[in-house]
Amino acid sequence: MKSVICACISIAISLGISACLGLEFDSYLWGTLRFSVIESLLTAFICVILGFFLSLAIFRQFSSYAKIITAVLTVSTLIPSIFIVIMIINNFGRSGVLTRYLHIPFNNYVYGLPGILYALVFMNLIFMIKTSLNILFNIPDENWKLAQQLDLKAIHLFNIFYKNILKESVKRSSFFIFLMCFSAFTIILALGGSPKNSTLQVVVYEYIYDDFNMKKALAISILQAGIIMALIFLIPQKSNMILDNKGSNFNTNHKYDSKFISSKIMDYSVFIVVIFIFILPVCISILRDLMNINSWSILISPQFISALIHSLITSFFATLISVILGFAILLNIQHHKHMDKIINISTMLFYIIPSFALAVILFEILSPFISIDTTPFILVSLINGIISTSVFIYIVYPGFQQSNNIYGNLSRNLNISWSVRLVKIHMFYINKPLRFAISIIFCWTMGDMNIIALFGNGENTTLAYLAYELMSKYQTDKAELVGLFIFMLSLFIVLIVNYQRGQAK
Amino acid sequence: MKIQLIKHINNKTLSALAVVLFASTSLAHGKKPDVSPLVVYAPSSYTSSYGPSKLLTKLFYKQYHAKIKWIGLDGSTTIITRLKLEGKKSKADAVVEMADPIIQTLNQNSYLKTIDPKTFPAIAIHKKAYDSKHYIPIETGQLAFVYNNKKIKNPPKSIADLANSKYKVILEDPRFSGTGISFLYWVDSIYKKKTTQILQQLMKHTITQKTWDDSYNMFLKGESDFVLSYATSPAYHILEEHNNNYSATMFTHGNLETNYYAGILKTSKHPQLATNFIKMLLSKEGQEIISRKNYALPVIKEKISIDKSLLKYKNTQLSVTPAYIRTNKKRLQRLWLNLK
Known part of the structure; x- marks a missing residue:
């Protein structure tokens, strides 16, 4: 009851503030609000069901490859959405490979809700898979031995183990998936097909792009935040597991139920469905890009080399800035009473406020100290770095908190300096999440198109922006190859940075 | 680090050379x-x-x-x-x-x-x-719908014809694209009170994309029969690709000047x-x-001498006044957003 009242209050407050800021609640706004909720709910639902059964299949049949599968899927969330759209069109569009060869009119469904759902599920499935796999791999071996001794059947295993894991995974990841879809923008505009299929995020962009009306853009963002806050109150939240960074033992010893006929049928059926729906189109797209020999020249062109160097430098500095800022914040406010909530809300804001809007707000704050045209690459790095700090804190905080709980008082009593504390004590607990945070922030800033578009100078362009420029010059094939390169480079970075001896798989 | 240092040295050397060359050229011309x-x-x-x-x-x-x-x-x-x-x-x-x-x-x-x-x-x-x-x-330039002339032999003669046809069309989103909002001015300046009806009919077989770049790329990928672009767009294909397969519509009511x-x-x-x-x-x-x-x-x-291909689809010119653009932008955007 208390949570329902809190949810109602947060919606009422956000509606009130939005109305005060001059937001008109016309049929268009209500329509976008309705569509935002529907597409987010449906995506979260599909991701939860499909993600759970897929992670179960990976866990039972391909547990040795779990790490590499999750790494590949993580990277798919870091590359610019426009490349996902291109992949969908290349396969399911009117002249798409699958539409032509299978003679199925997929193109009738690409634009509108089905196309949007496909793209969003493709991009967000990983969150459910990672969460479920982490829980599955952390089931103690004793439990499996006991199940084997009791000769439990598949149905019993589901009732005893898997049902609870499903519930736990839903609690941990469904809200985050909802949040990601609620703030979707590029996918909605590219695959929406008409203004009827717009989300609140599209309206935020509309106000910034069309009128530079920051007041109304802020009003919509407040409305979004109000709805999200209401959901936080209504849905019981489970610890900081959004980006699931704890890792797992990936204990692959048990094989108890993997040999059940029923498990095999179910697991391989899920695999076949996923292969046909998601993996085949990706493979076709990659092959198509690689076979287009004429486009290869772009990879040795001076523009590409220059864009690659600028991307690496910009991403390096952005990551460095977010690491420094993140540690500075963590070390200074680690004892704050409501640290968990502060981190949750700041990360939530990172996801619901468009990076373009955040960059504009941040620039307004920084404008007395920094000039826009002197060093665009420093500005791009700085803004990307500041924006991704909340993600850094979000990922690193649980490990940081754990080490603080164990050694906090002791190190304070021994008067150990913050630098020694960080290197000698915290690092042991945050090593893994720190690597994860660094790799995803690096890749995320490498794929940024919004901030570079606003603060860049056209000379020091990045890889993502180069791809955008190529597209605007009718050279989609070359743009796709640059997109593929970003994907491969991101995958390489994620695997290398997160690689630890003895965990090659 | 070494590479950066070499690059830095190279840059410095190049800059110095450039300054010397620039100065000597300027002196030679006798201008500061x-x-x-x-x-x-x-x-x-x-x-x-x-x-x-x-x-x-x-x-x-x-x-x-x-x-x-x-x-x-x-x-x-x-x-x-x-x-x-x-x-x-x-x-x-x-x-x-x-x-x-x-x-x-x-x-x-x-x-x-x-x-x-x-x-x-x-x-x-x-x-x-x-x-x-x-x-x-x-x-x-002029706004026009671009199409593949090998696939479409009898293109529509007006926007109303296009709206009543079954051809797939790609339009730029008037919320984000200048080309998109210009299209609404074009329809409104011709059809006035019938604008909503025409747009409603057209949207039944139309998809929108954020910008002109996105729209044209989708069109080239074969996602539609027509795309809102410019009368000079086919010239790109003729001059750069030696491809004569693309044409621009020349409507009887004229094309909007941009x-x-x-x-x-x-x-x-x-x-x-x-x-x-x-x-x-x-x-x-x-x-x-x-x-x-x-x-x-x-x-x-x-x-001035320009390539003939740029003038191939030049049609009767329609134009709207700056005052019309200013006063009608929001009205037309709202109308479009509320189409059923």
């Missing part, structure tokens, strides 16, 4: 160059390696012995956003390639300097289309140089470069 370059904001289509910026920079140096620093942003909307962000601190001197709906809805008094049209070469475009003392047209403008910013520290820059854009050579690289039509009265 203006050291600080003119800062110009332009869409990235201008500044990318495929755009006209490099040739225009050379021409400007040849004509006025001054340099240009191009700042390429991803479109005219982003240019406006950047100008609004910078306010009085902006170091830009001039802006180019501002589309009609963008420049007309900008508070020109706050951002653009008053210019005297007599300073520049005579413009061929009708004065009614750009009645302002703050900006001047640098290129023009102009792109340049202006001098109030914050400009080199107003005279900025004026010279616009003179250069409107010179015969400048217009030839813009025409060739941007696949657009020239705006000056002086006759």
Whole structure:
């Protein structure tokens, strides 16, 4: 009851503030609000069901490859959405490979809700898979031995183990998936097909792009935040597991139920469905890009080399800035009473406020100290770095908190300096999440198109922006190859940075 | 690190060489160059390696012995956003390639300097289309639907015909694209009270994309039969790809004129140089470069040589006044958003 009242209050407050800021609640706004909720709910639902059964299949049949599968899927969330759209069109569009060869009119469904759902599920499935796999791999071996001794059947295993894991995974990841879809923008505009299929995020962009009306853009963002806050109150939240960074033992010893006929049928059926729906189109797209020999020249062109160097430098500095800022914040406010909530809300804001809007707000704050045209690459790095700090804190905080709980008082009593504390004590607990945070922030800033578009100078362009420029010059094939390169480079970075001896798989 | 150091040394050596060469060239010409370059904001289509910026920079140096620093942003909307962000601190001197709906809805008094049209070469475009003392047209064109003439032999004769047909169409989103909102002006100027009906019919077989780039790419991928573009778009395929498969619709009611403008910013520290820059854009050579690289039509009265393919689909011209653009933008956007 208390949570329902809190949810109602947060919606009422956000509606009130939005109305005060001059937001008109016309049929268009209500329509976008309705569509935002529907597409987010449906995506979260599909991701939860499909993600759970897929992670179960990976866990039972391909547990040795779990790490590499999750790494590949993580990277798919870091590359610019426009490349996902291109992949969908290349396969399911009117002249798409699958539409032509299978003679199925997929193109009738690409634009509108089905196309949007496909793209969003493709991009967000990983969150459910990672969460479920982490829980599955952390089931103690004793439990499996006991199940084997009791000769439990598949149905019993589901009732005893898997049902609870499903519930736990839903609690941990469904809200985050909802949040990601609620703030979707590029996918909605590219695959929406008409203004009827717009989300609140599209309206935020509309106000910034069309009128530079920051007041109304802020009003919509407040409305979004109000709805999200209401959901936080209504849905019981489970610890900081959004980006699931704890890792797992990936204990692959048990094989108890993997040999059940029923498990095999179910697991391989899920695999076949996923292969046909998601993996085949990706493979076709990659092959198509690689076979287009004429486009290869772009990879040795001076523009590409220059864009690659600028991307690496910009991403390096952005990551460095977010690491420094993140540690500075963590070390200074680690004892704050409501640290968990502060981190949750700041990360939530990172996801619901468009990076373009955040960059504009941040620039307004920084404008007395920094000039826009002197060093665009420093500005791009700085803004990307500041924006991704909340993600850094979000990922690193649980490990940081754990080490603080164990050694906090002791190190304070021994008067150990913050630098020694960080290197000698915290690092042991945050090593893994720190690597994860660094790799995803690096890749995320490498794929940024919004901030570079606003603060860049056209000379020091990045890889993502180069791809955008190529597209605007009718050279989609070359743009796709640059997109593929970003994907491969991101995958390489994620695997290398997160690689630890003895965990090659 | 080593690479960076080598690059740094190389850069320094190259810079020193460039300074020596530049100084000797200037002395040879007996003219003192203006050291600080003119800062110009332009869409990235201008500044990318495929755009006209490099040739225009050379021409400007040849004509006025001054340099240009191009700042390429991803479109005219982003240019406006950047100008609004910078306010009085902006170091830009001039802006180019501002589309009609963008420049007309900008508070020109706050951002653009008053210019005297007599300073520049005579413009061929009708004065009614750009009645302002703050900006001047640098290129023009017509809106048109582009289609594959090998697949479609009898294209629709009007927007109403297209709306009543079953052809798949791609339009730019009027919330984010100048081309998209210009289409609404086009329909409204012809069909007036029937605008909603025509648009409703058209939207039944139409998909929208955020920008012209996205729309045209989707069209080239075969996602539609028609795409809203420009009458000069087929010229790109003819000149660059030697491909005659694309044509532009020439509707019986005429095609809407679209102009792109340049202006001098109030914050400009080199107003005279900025004026010279616009003179250069409107010179015969400048217009030839813009025409060739941007696949657009020239705006000056002086006759210049342009490729015939650019004029292949030139149709009866329709135009709307700046006042009409300003007063009807929001109304038409709302109408479009609320289509059933």
